[in-house]
Amino acid sequence: EKWPRGDEKEWRSALRGLDTDVGSITKSVVHHVQTSLARQPHNLDDLGAYQAAALSVRDNLILNWNETQLQYTRKAPKRAYYLSLEFLMGRTLDNALLNLGLKDEYKDGIKRLGFSIEDILEQERDAALGNGGLGRLAACYLDSSASQELPLWGYGLRYKYGIFQQLISPEGNQLEAPDPWLEHQNPWELPRLDVVYDVRFYGQAERLDGKGRAQWTGGQEVLAIAYDVMIPGYGTQTTNNLRLWESRPKRGFDLNSFNAGNYEGAVESSNSAEAITSVLYPNDHTTFGKELRLKQQYFWTAASLADILRRFKNLDKPITEFPEYAAIQLNDTHPTLAIPELMRVLIDEEELDWNTAWGIVTNTFFYTNHTVLPEALEKWPVPLIEHVLPRHMQIIYDIVSLRSFFLTRTLSDASSSRTSVERKFPHDRERLARMSLIEEGQPKQVRMAHLACIGSRKVNGVAELHSDLVRTTILKDFVEFEGISKFGNVTNGITPRRWLDQCNPELSALISKTLKLDKTVWLKDLTKLEGLLPFTEDKAFCKEWAAIKQRNKERLAHHVELTLGLKVNTNALFDVQIKRLHEYKRQTLNILGVIHRYLTLKNMTPAKRKKVVNRVVFFAGKAAPAYYIAKLTIRLIVNVARIINADPDTKDHLTLYFLPDYSVSLAEVLIPASNISQHISTAGTEASGTSNMKFCLNGGLLLGTVDGANIEIAEEVGESNVFFFGHLTPAVEDLRFQHLYHPVPLEQKCPALAHVLNQVSAGLFGDGHVYEPLLNTVRQGDYYLLSDDFDSYIAALGMVDEAYSDSEEWVKKSIRTTAKMGKFSSDRAINEYAESYWNIEKVPVTK
Ligand code: GL7
Incomplete structure (x- = not known):
């Protein structure tokens, strides 16, 4: 034309x-x-x-x-697609x-x-379509893909309601209110009413022949409508796309019911279709096996795959070349249904044979694991999948029956070098059971991590330690079966545009001035920050560095005054822990440490108190609505704050704030203001952490355990610039064993902690009874090892005080930390994915 x-x-x-x-x-x-x-x-x-x-x-x-x-x-380059149920974009x-x-x-x-x-x-x-680190990581990767001119699209869901708004009641309880973020028009999205796909649920799947083909009919059909969000690159013309799907009823109206006078029945189908993209599940690190969540996952992966396939088909290439044009990244197991879905399309619609289809699938997908916590590993009941997605359950069973449980590295290998688990490990029935996609039990369940693993070309964890744990624990058998080279690591990263230049403009300007570089240069090559190192000896520079931190603290204090009406003492060390509330992240350890400090201060003479470093402690974070212990921790923090902040003996030396409704925007105010931040998970539980990187990039020092990306941060900035404490990962299992089988009374094991718990029980912060279930998690079993790490935690806090008292040396530590954070740019991470995983190249876009 x-x-x-x-x-x-x-x-x-x-x-x-x-x-x-x-x-x-x-x-x-x-x-x-x-x-x-x-x-x-x-x-x-x-x-x-x-x-x-x-x-x-x-x-x-x-x-x-x-x-x-x-x-x-x-x-027509090869493109990458990032499938994520969460994109925590912020503003x-x-x-x-x-x-x-x-x-x-x-x-x-x-x-x-x-x-x-x-x-x-x-x-x-804020566009808050995510729970925490996993969703924010996706947002940073989009920014970096466009900044690095990489052809990448994100695919997600356009939830009508993002993560709930957190309110705190006068008693200190978390309350959840909906987040109708689309209430005012959203100027950042473009509805694509012409990009629409049908997605089927329920119905019947009938096998057609012995080749594994089937026909899936009946059930409910729902429409997926595309909304595009533009993702601009920094200093490039590249503007990538985030495509979010909205569900709509296929027939807005069931005319038959309407004619029969059943008006409510007629609109019902529209209600249930719209429910699919109505709300983000607010659980972080837990799965509940809810039907609606399964429908969300399928709705999103089916629409995204259809869209990717349609784009590929426009190229007029044979379908077997699909993996040369598309790499699909599975952000955690949430989009794993894409694996059986692509099999379904290739076999039932494209009429390929099973092996060819499986060869295409296993060369297209890549799977990132984001946690080894057992409660976060997704499993779906077989009867539920059978009901909602009958055809997919057949395909999963076909995979199980060893049709394709093969090593098929490249398409040409597909027939030549296939090895089943059984053939490789004959008579090892236990291994077969461990590796199976189906877990026995009532009901049987599909292990999504196993499916994601065998259906992908490569698998990776998100920090060195975590990737090691993936290889040696949850996917150990698969490493032995498929070989170690399939299992890699890409340490997470953060975008320095948002997490330094935007949130800390004064520091950014000082860096540019000092390096004599335009920010467009160092913001895209963050290792350039190393050029700051010699300036630790420059008095004027150090003074300016400290002054900026001080102004950021005042900016935070101003924010707290505006939002909570409370006056914050800016003449103190700012100590920050902001993240989802979770037992493994150990906010409880932090608040018990605060109480310990309070009791210690109370016992001092006023003269002695004056010599102690003044401290203001900030907490922020949401608890999953059904997570009772996490909510109790919030309640304890709020009530400790109420008592401590009002105590005339100590309030100049120690105050405490719980800032409600943590968000990306609030993080942008908190992070530049911190002197020290806490990342104190039980060793081996925090896969990476990414806020640790944000604090350090802004010159805040790190107090943490030897866990996740803390380890790599310390490797970069030097152990003398971080405050490490606590037991190491290899000790954790033994300690847990001891707690169970050789428990030592807490009074004996850790008297300081026992004393703190007793004071809480005794009612120092209001009705002690309320907190018993929380305190008992420490007294009994102590799965997260608070009693093992408490003493070294308190000692580490003491070392922080000591270091902070030497203000000149502290500033140097702060500068050294920022200077060595280059590795943690998400530009580095996205390039690793592009080169070592997706095999995609830059596509420069010029006017
Ligand atoms: C997480 C990890 O807990 C966190 O440590 C990591 O930084 C993040 C991004 O890789 O992924 N895994 C997970 O299930 N959630 C996370 O935030 C929810």
């Missing part, structure tokens, strides 16, 4: 970029005020100004997005301005219209 339609000259003169001088920007903002918002200058508030500014910025993103997608289509406007390089222009333009950019940025609601 002829292009363009109409007069080519007309098109050419009209098809050009937008002007981005300040004058044009004000014009464009006002244009959106008038047309998109239909509002008047005289009644325009900050929210309206934000929306108009966002729409104006979006115009720029769309043009880059169009150009990028055109290049991808023209050049977009500030990031878009930074990445487009238009921050100053918009600041001036907005000012000319009588608004301040800071106030406008505050109007934006």
Whole structure:
């Protein structure tokens, strides 16, 4: 077909970029005020100004997005797809301005219209489509993919309600309120009403022949509608795509029921279809086997695969070349149904034979494991899958029956070098049972990690220690079966754009000035920060470094005063622990340590107290709504704060805050303000952690256990700049064994901890009875080893005090820490995935 339609000259003169001088920007903002918002200058508030500014910025993103997608289509490179149930994006406007390089222009333009950019940025609601680290990691990877010019798309769900809003009752209980984040229009998404797929649930699957083919019919059909979110790269024109699916009823109305006078029945199908993408499950590290969650997982993987396959088919290549054009990353086991789903499409629709199909599948998928905690390893009851996805259960059984439980590394290998587990380990029945996709029991369950593992080309963990644990514990048998080379490591990373430049602009400016480098250089080659090392000897620089930290502390104090009405002492060490509430993360250890400090201070004379380092402790984080012990920990923190902050003897020396409703935006205020942050999980439980990286990048020191990425951070910054404590991973199992079979009374084992627990029981912080279930987790069994690590924890806190007292040396430690954080850029991580896993290359996009 002829292009363009109409007069080519007309098109050419009209098809050009937008002007981005300040004058044009004000014009464009006002244009959106008038047309998109239909509002008047005289009644325009900050929210309206934000929306108009966002729409104006979006115009720029769309043009880059169009150009990028055109290049991808023209050049037809291999692409990567990141399937994640969670994308914890936070706010977009500030990031878009930074990445487009238009921050100053918009600041001036907005000012000319009588608004301040800071106030406008505050109007934006967080896009909180995630629980914690796993979801935020996905967001950082999107930023890095576009910044590194890599052809990557994200696929997720467009939840109507993100992670719940956390409220704290006067008694200190967490309450959950919905997060209707789409209530005000979302300017950052483009509905693609033409990109629609049918997704089937339930019904019957009938086998057609001996070749494993079947026909799946009946049941319920639901529509998946695409919404695209533009992901701009920093300093590139590349603008990648995050495609989020919304569920809609296929027939908005069942006319038969309607005619029969059953109005409620007629709208019912629409209710249940829409429920699929209604709400993000708020559980972190736990799975519940709920039907709706299974439907979410299938709905999203089926729509995403259909979309990826349709794009591939436009290339007119034989289907066997699919893995040369698409690499699909499974972010944890949540999208594992993509494996049987691709088998279904290849066998039932493309009519391939089983081995060819399995060869394509095992060369397309990659699986990242994000945790070894048993309660987080997904298992789905066989009867549930049979009911909701009958065809997929057949395929899983076919895989189990060793049809394809083979080593098939490359397509050409598929027939030649196949080895079944049975053939490789004859007569080892226990091993077969351990490795099976189906766990025996009432009911039988499908082990999703096993399915993800055997269906993928490669598997990786998210930090060195964690990847070792994956290889030696949960997937050990698979390493022995398939060979070690399939099992790698990609240590997590964070984007320095959001987590340094945006959240800590003063520090960013100081770094640029000192390195004599434009930030566009070092923000994309973070190892350049090493150039700061010589400046630890530069007094003026150190002074400026410390002054910026101080101003960030004041900014946080200001925020607490605005939101909670409380005055924070900024003349103290700021100690921060912010993350999901979980027993393994041991916020309980922290609060018991605070109580210990309080009791110690109470016992001192005023003169002696004055010599102690003043400390302000911040906590923030959400507990899963059904996680009783975690909620009790919040309650204890809030009530300890209530008592301690009001005690005239100690309140100048020790105060404590629980900041409600932790979010990406709150992290952006907290992280730059910290002197020390706590990452104190029981050794071997925190796969990586990523906030540890964010704090250190902002010159906050780390107090932690020898766990996850803490270890690699210490390797980089030097052990003398971190505060390590606690038992090591290899000791954990033995200690747990001792707790069970040779328990030592707590009074004897750790008198200091026993005393603290007794004070809580005795009612020092309100009704002690309330806390018994929490205290008993320590007194009985102590699975997370608080009693083993308490003394060394308190000693480490003492070392922090001592180091902080030497303020000059402390600043040097802070600078050295930032300087050595280059490794933890998500640019490094995404390039590792691109090269060693997906085999994709950069696609530069130029105007
Ligand atoms: C997590 C890990 O707990 C966390 O340590 C890691 O940094 C993160 C990203 O890899 O993934 N695993 C997990 O199940 N959740 C995580 O945050 C929810």
